[in-house]
Amino acid sequence: MGNEKTIPGYWRDLATQLTNEELIAYSQNGVGGAIREILKDSFTEITKQLSSDCVEVGALFAPLAFELPYQVSRVLFLDPAYKIRRPQFNTKIPYELSTLQLPDGIQQITQWLQGETLLILGSVVNYLARETVSRLIRDSNITEVIVGNNFQAGFGEKHESRIRTPRDLQGLFLENGFKEQPNVFHTDVTVVGIFSR
Ligand SMILES: C[S@@+](CC[C@H](N)C(=O)[O-])C[C@H]1O[C@@H](n2cnc3c(N)ncnc32)[C@H](O)[C@@H]1O
Numbered sequence: 001m002g003n004e005k006t007i008p009g010y011w012r013d014l015a016t017q018l019t020n021e022e023l024i025a026y027s028q029n030g031v032g033g034a035i036r037e038i039l040k041d042s043f044t045e046i047t048k049q050l051s052s053d054c055v056e057v058g059a060l061f062a063p064l065a066f067e068l069p070y071q072v073s074r075v076l077f078l079d080p081a082y083k084i085r086r087p088q089f090n091t092k093i094p095y096e097l098s099t100l101q102l103p104d105g106i107q108q109i110t111q112w113l114q115g116e117t118l119l120i121l122g123s124v125v126n127y128l129a130r131e132t133v134s135r136l137i138r139d140s141n142i143t144e145v146i147v148g149n150n151f152q153a154g155f156g157e158k159h160e161s162r163i164r165t166p167r168d169l170q171g172l173f174l175e176n177g178f179k180e181q182p183n184v185f186h187t188d189v190t191v192v193g194i195f196s197r
Contacts, residue, residue: 010157011060015081023061023087032123035148036064038185038192039122043069045183046194050144051116055109057102058124061087064146065095065120076112078105103132116143125169126154129161133169137176145178148192166191 015023028036052073054065059077066089074094080101089095100108119142125133126149137145151165163169166186173180177197184193 015084027062056120125149
């Protein structure tokens, strides 16, 4: 069964085989494409500016941080696929790339956090343990989470201790003092939206 050491092997293979353009298209049109479209719709409903520091986990080559309706001031991207190839983003926004995968990257995230921070989890929750997501948001400066996840989707091995349902993910946010912003999209197997505290 999967554990967090072996899960990203699939993504490393993907990053080996695809060109930069194909990796961008994978996120924009591929398996997470529909989720990203719903998320981008909900961005138009954001009534206040979210935190301008941002951490995006599993960002791959087309980060959502660059598609927000406002400009973030600094951003940390984590993805073990960057061990194979590092993207070069054409942006003036200061950004850092980390090849660490969670949970190992949690310490780096914690050290990087200065003030209130937006966390983006785009189609990555299937590859994280529940405890890992919990550690990330518990007692941290993370004040908003943008999340999109289809719990049935996912390539490669899925973590055996992962969050299984939208309800379980929502419960974890509520336990940690987050509230749903309006227009969170739910089905039995998908959740897409913004949580704030
Ligand atoms: C389905 S892709 C999603 C890519 C992009 N966020 C999107 O929405 O299209 C999952 C990404 O998460 C990364 N990933 C998998 N396990 C991870 C972990 N434990 N920590 C950080 N990133 C991880 C993979 O390398 C891959 O790039």
